[in-house]
Amino acid sequence: MFELSVACKYLIPHRRQLSVSIISLVSMLVIGLVVWLILVFFSVKDGLENGWINKIVALTAPIRITPTDEYYKSYYYLIDSLSSNSSYKNKNIQEKLHSIATDPYDPDNDEELPASWPSPLLNEFLSLKDLVKEAYESAKYPGATVSDFETAAAHLHLTLLRKGLHSDIDPDETQVAQQYLEHSTYIGSFDDDNPTLSAMLLPPTIRDWENLKEMARQAYVTETISSELAALPSSDKRSILLKDHPKFGHGVLVPQSFKEAGVLIGDRGYVSYPSLTSSTVQEQRIPIYIAGFFDPGIMPVSSKYVLANDELISAIRNSIDSEDALMSNGISVRFAHLSDAPQIKAHILQEMEKRKITSYWHVETYREYPFAKDLIQQLQSEKNLFSIISLIIIIVACSNIISMLIILVNDKKLEIGILRSMGASSLSIATIFGLCGITMGAVGSTIGTFAALLTLRYINEIVFFMTTIQGHDLFNPLFYGSVLPSEVSMDSLLLVIAATACISLLAGVVPAIKASMLRPSAILRSE
Amino acid sequence: MGTQLPIILQAKKIKKAFYQPVEVEVLKEINLTVCAGDTVAIMGRSGEGKSTLLQILGTLDNPTSGNLEIDGAPVTAFNKSMLRNKKFGFIFQSFHLLEDYTAIENVLMPARIGRQPAQKGTVVHERACNLLKEVGLHKRLHFNTKLLSGGEKQRVSIARALCNDPDIILADEPSGNLDRQTAKDIHELLLRFVGQFNKTLIVVTHDIELAKLCKYQYRMMDGKLELITRP
Numbered sequence: 155m156f157e158l159s160v161a162c163k164y165l166i167p168h169r170r171q172l173s174v175s176i177i178s179l180v181s182m183l184v185i186g187l188v189v190w191l192i193l194v195f196f197s198v199k200d201g202l203e204n205g206w207i208n209k210i211v212a213l214t215a216p217i218r219i220t221p222t223d224e225y226y227k228s229y230y231y232l233i234d235s236l237s238s239n240s241s242y243k244n245k246n247i248q249e250k251l252h253s254i255a256t257d258p259y260d261p262d263n264d265e266e267l268p269a270s271w272p273s274p275l276l277n278e279f280l281s282l283k284d285l286v287k288e289a290y291e292s293a294k295y296p297g298a299t300v301s302d303f304e305t306a307a308a309h310l311h312l313t314l315l316r317k318g319l320h321s322d323i324d325p326d327e328t329q330v331a332q333q334y335l336e337h338s339t340y341i342g343s344f345d346d347d348n349p350t351l352s353a354m355l356l357p358p359t360i361r362d363w364e365n366l367k368e369m370a371r372q373a374y375v376t377e378t379i380s381s382e383l384a385a386l387p388s389s390d391k392r393s394i395l396l397k398d399h400p401k402f403g404h405g406v407l408v409p410q411s412f413k414e415a416g417v418l419i420g421d422r423g424y425v426s427y428p429s430l431t432s433s434t435v436q437e438q439r440i441p442i443y444i445a446g447f448f449d450p451g452i453m454p455v456s457s458k459y460v461l462a463n464d465e466l467i468s469a470i471r472n473s474i475d476s477e478d479a480l481m482s483n484g485i486s487v488r489f490a491h492l493s494d495a496p497q498i499k500a501h502i503l504q505e506m507e508k509r510k511i512t513s514y515w516h517v518e519t520y521r522e523y524p525f526a527k528d529l530i531q532q533l534q535s536e537k538n539l540f541s542i543i544s545l546i547i548i549i550v551a552c553s554n555i556i557s558m559l560i561i562l563v564n565d566k567k568l569e570i571g572i573l574r575s576m577g578a579s580s581l582s583i584a585t586i587f588g589l590c591g592i593t594m595g596a597v598g599s600t601i602g603t604f605a606a607l608l609t610l611r612y613i614n615e616i617v618f619f620m621t622t623i624q625g626h627d628l629f630n631p632l633f634y635g636s637v638l639p640s641e642v643s644m645d646s647l648l649l650v651i652a653a654t655a656c657i658s659l660l661a662g663v664v665p666a667i668k669a670s671m672l673r674p675s676a677i678l679r680s681e
Numbered sequence: 682m683g684t685q686l687p688i689i690l691q692a693k694k695i696k697k698a699f700y701q702p703v704e705v706e707v708l709k710e711i712n713l714t715v716c717a718g719d720t721v722a723i724m725g726r727s728g729e730g731k732s733t734l735l736q737i738l739g740t741l742d743n744p745t746s747g748n749l750e751i752d753g754a755p756v757t758a759f760n761k762s763m764l765r766n767k768k769f770g771f772i773f774q775s776f777h778l779l780e781d782y783t784a785i786e787n788v789l790m791p792a793r794i795g796r797q798p799a800q801k802g803t804v805v806h807e808r809a810c811n812l813l814k815e816v817g818l819h820k821r822l823h824f825n826t827k828l829l830s831g832g833e834k835q836r837v838s839i840a841r842a843l844c845n846d847p848d849i850i851l852a853d854e855p856s857g858n859l860d861r862q863t864a865k866d867i868h869e870l871l872l873r874f875v876g877q878f879n880k881t882l883i884v885v886t887h888d889i890e891l892a893k894l895c896k897y898q899y900r901m902m903d904g905k906l907e908l909i910t911r912p
Contacts, residue, residue, distance in 0.1 A: 577762050578762065679733075
């Protein structure tokens with residue numbers, strides 16, 4: 155194809171056509187710079203966003219099924235409070251799932267059903283439909299795991315005992331300074347089977363180890379729990395740490411912000427919650443100790459989210475026997491790829507429809523969670539906005555190609571005339587200049603892509619270098635994490651390459667048409 | 682005009698007028714019939730429209746009115762490029778070589794435009810080498826054309842015109858930029874080639890010596906073509 159070789163010849167810098175060479179070089183560098191900027195920006199942004207979303211999903215689940223008001227007003231839910239078989243206590247979802255009798259009501263022993271109660275929803279065998287088991291069945295999907303979740307609210311009190319805070323006054327460091335920390339928290343259950351959750355755990359520091367030893371020493375514990383903690387990085391079952399220890403109480407995992415506030419692993423305290431009695435409200439306390447920290451990302455309630463074992467949560471929930479406590483009870487559906495969420499949600503809804511239990515359950519994907527919805531929408535709007543801005547920047551960068559090619563056409567008029575006299579069609583001439591435009595776009599975007607890959611590979615070294623020069627953190631590690639994501643965003647790569655190719659082709663069209671419209675006789679006569 | 686040979690080019694009532702800055706009718710009803718193998722010289726004063734006529738005959742320019750047939754087929758907007766590539770070879774006064782290319786690349790360009798394989802070892806490449814050898818440039822094959830002398834450039838130009846084995850060679854003052862001796866050499870070479878390869882030559886020239894070498898001599902005057910010498 156002679157057009158390509160002629161186009162390449164035109165683009166190779168020559169001393170004779172210095173201005174064209176400089177402009178084409180600058181145009182390619184500008185395109186490269188823009189591609190580099192967009193790729194690095196979007197890759198880091200996408201990486202951060204995916205990290206944040208993964209953390210939100212890790213603390214909750216990609217899909218949650220929660221009971222609706224209809225569920226709490228249903229015969230199925232209410233009947234436990236009236237049945238002696240259920241000890242006159244409402245059951246949570248886990249208890250409902252594991253209960254043998256769907257309908258615990260015994261008409262002979264239990265008191266009469268109030269007239270205002272709804273009639274029971276019956277299945278095809280005319281027995282009470284088990285809404286929880288049916289919901290579990292609906293949620294079954296290949297590759298997805300279904301489990302229940304429960305969140306309780308409580309006050310967290312921590313006592314921080316620190317040696318050496320007054321070492322200037324007390325060189326022997328015998329005195330121990332005492333600090334207190336109080337925080338109202340949501341306590342969620344730690345699920346060992348959730349790999350993302352385990353990945354969010356932060357490794358203990360030397361200060362944590364020392365504090366842990368100190369905790370053991372003060373409590374005169376010889377068989378310290380440090381041996382269990384030592385297994386932390388490799389242990390598959392991390393929830394072993396969170397079990398109720400006779401000396402220290404329940405282990406809890408607290409968000410990174412606690413660590414920033416000076417809390418160390420091994421610090422002890424208690425969770426307090428109100429407990430209703432027949433005449434008053436009493437404060438109940440359960441001893442806890444800090445068993446570790448996790449990075450919760452940027453979820454709005456993340457700084458209040460504490461992970462604990464199911465026993466602790468059950469203890470709090472049982473003391474507040476009200477619907478409010480149970481409202482934070484539901485079913486989690488976990489699966490590997492977040493992109494499958496809409497499809498799995500549709501499947502669950504379809505299954506529920508078949509079982510006629512849709513009105514009792516509310517199915518949400520992570521994009522619809524009340525606490526995450528705004529954030530995810532904001533991230534999406536930002537992405538759309540930045541995509542438009544990038545497109546405009548690419549257009550501006552590629553517009554250089556138009557001016558360069560118009561100069562090139564003027565420079566190469568005689569050659570166009572000669573080629574036409576040898577039989578080159580106007581389409582061939584247009585193709586030559588169109589190819590010049592595409593080649594410039596392609597070379598520019600290749601330079602930019604390689605520069606971006608190189609930058610992303612060494613992004614953390616670059617950030618470290620910049621941080622060292624500036625003297626303070628370039629990015630807030632609490633918000634952005636300790637290392638920036640360095641994986642190239644394939645979506646952005648495709649967007650940038652496609653946009654550059656299209657726009658450079660369009661930029662080549664005007665000069666190409668101009669070149670093809672030139673009359674060979676006029677050129678050859680004037681020369 | 683020879684009647685025994687087939688007509689290769691026929692121009693009927695060709696008119697050409699320029700409208701900028703004022704209307705000037707350069708060609709007034711030109712009729713010309715050229716048979717295969719004829720050599721035709723067109724002479725005339727500068728500005729009489731000789732080059733314009735040659736460009737119209739070579740499909741590089743459009744006549745204001747009139748018809749042109751090449752090898753029996755009318756020239757249309759769709760077959761012009763093909764005709765220029767397959768039927769015509771152009772030789773210009775200013776040589777008009779592609780300066781960023783070597784001599785052999787210049788000679789091969791019409792073949793590449795015609796989508797013929799022109800790599801080393803192909804028939805076309807061999808033909809181009811032979812043509813350059815014939816014009817005496819076998820030692821300059823890979824010389825950049827910028828480095829060649831005027832006479833050498835015109836030799837490359839002649840080899841290029843013959844690359845695609847066209848029927849008609851159109852030469853526009855081929856020796857106009859050369860000294861007398863070189864011009865003579867070029868004339869001889871051109872006429873030898875035309876005879877050797879049995880081509881039709883239409884040459885626009887001021888040079889009477891060159892015109893005398895052609896079978897037919899025409900003069901352009903007042904926009905009309907007048908046959909002044911018959912064989």
